[in-house]
Amino acid sequence: MTKLRSIKQIIPADKVNMGGILLDQPLPYRGIDQIDPFLLVHHLHKKFPGGQQQRDVGVPPHPHRGFAPVTFIFQGGVHHRDSMDKSSIIYGGGTQWMHAGKGIVHSERPPKAVAQEGKDWELIQFWVNVPAKYKMTDPAYLPLSYEDTPSVNSNDGKVEIGVVTGNFKGIQGKIEAFSPILALRLNFEKDGKVNIPIPQNFNAFVYQLDGKLTVNGAQETKAKDLTWLENDGDSITLEACENTRAILLAGEPINESVATYGPFVMNTQSEILKAMQDYQMGVMGQLSEKFD
Numbered sequence: 001m002t003k004l005r006s007i008k009q010i011i012p013a014d015k016v017n018m019g020g021i022l023l024d025q026p027l028p029y030r031g032i033d034q035i036d037p038f039l040l041v042h043h044l045h046k047k048f049p050g051g052q053q054q055r056d057v058g059v060p061p062h063p064h065r066g067f068a069p070v071t072f073i074f075q076g077g078v079h080h081r082d083s084m085d086k087s088s089i090i091y092g093g094g095t096q097w098m099h100a101g102k103g104i105v106h107s108e109r110p111p112k113a114v115a116q117e118g119k120d121w122e123l124i125q126f127w128v129n130v131p132a133k134y135k136m137t138d139p140a141y142l143p144l145s146y147e148d149t150p151s152v153n154s155n156d157g158k159v160e161i162g163v164v165t166g167n168f169k170g171i172q173g174k175i176e177a178f179s180p181i182l183a184l185r186l187n188f189e190k191d192g193k194v195n196i197p198i199p200q201n202f203n204a205f206v207y208q209l210d211g212k213l214t215v216n217g218a219q220e221t222k223a224k225d226l227t228w229l230e231n232d233g234d235s236i237t238l239e240a241c242e243n244t245r246a247i248l249l250a251g252e253p254i255n256e257s258v259a260t261y262g263p264f265v266m267n268t269q270s271e272i273l274k275a276m277q278d279y280q281m282g283v284m285g286q287l288s289e290k291f292d
Helices: 112-117 269-280
Strands: 007-012 014-018 021-027 038-047 059-064 067-075 077-082 087-091 095-099 104-109 120-129 140-144 151-153 159-165 181-188 193-197 203-208 212-215 219-222 225-229 235-240 244-251 259-261 264-266
Touching: 007 021, 007 219, 021 225, 038 067, 038 203, 038 244, 067 077, 067 087, 077 095, 077 140, 087 095, 087 140, 095 159, 120 244, 159 193, 181 193, 181 235, 203 212, 203 219, 203 235, 212 244, 219 225, 235 244, 259 269, 264 269
Parallel strands: none
Antiparallel strands: 007 225, 014 021, 021 038, 038 120, 059 104, 067 095, 067 120, 077 087, 077 104, 095 140, 151 159, 159 181, 181 244, 193 235, 203 225, 203 244, 212 219, 212 235, 259 264
16 A cells, blocks of 8 residues: 655745856755755756857856766757767757766757757756765766657656656666666646655655646645655655646665765765865866867
């Protein structure tokens, strides 16, 4: 017999300015530093005016160490370049999962056509912590297109569930994380309903890009809400009051100390200082972007 999880807290996203880019941030939030193993959730949606060059927009080269920055693309695309000589464009419906490991430098820019033609650019980036024993492993970049993302429809046919990592009712995601994670992309038509099993020991939340949902037949939530769930059950039921896009993230807590500074996530302050020094000395590699 399954038991529905109750709601721990509904967190409305704050507007934040990240290097001149305005976005919605539901996590971290006013005393909530993380929902272990998830450290950050950023939702960016902007429309380019057109006539811009790719080199002048997006996020220029920057380093990471010690965690996995993950990007779900919804509109437009993201052109990823990194210090491992990877260059990859993933478009709407796809995912870029990057394990920063011992250090990587990358850039995240809209594709050339999005900047030049004036298109929408919408994505969610969330940061997934990794256990200490994996923080200094080799970095890896894992692209996943919409077409290659395993998906299934709800019983009523009105909810498309894309399985990025973890297992949803026998559908296994293609990304292998360093700790048990369930990451789902949810596209609801009006009145679509789905029940999602979640291991009770996983911390879990739902973030809505837009629309309205009813959680467990009772609580209505709105666009830009993060619905944090209690660990008191093993499933959640979501029903759409209107067309809605959302993601569900759930993961087994790592339960280790966390030290952060900007783009580095380690376990101690001394490890953070070492990360800063390594980046400055070029140990994480170099990225020289090439543009058409």
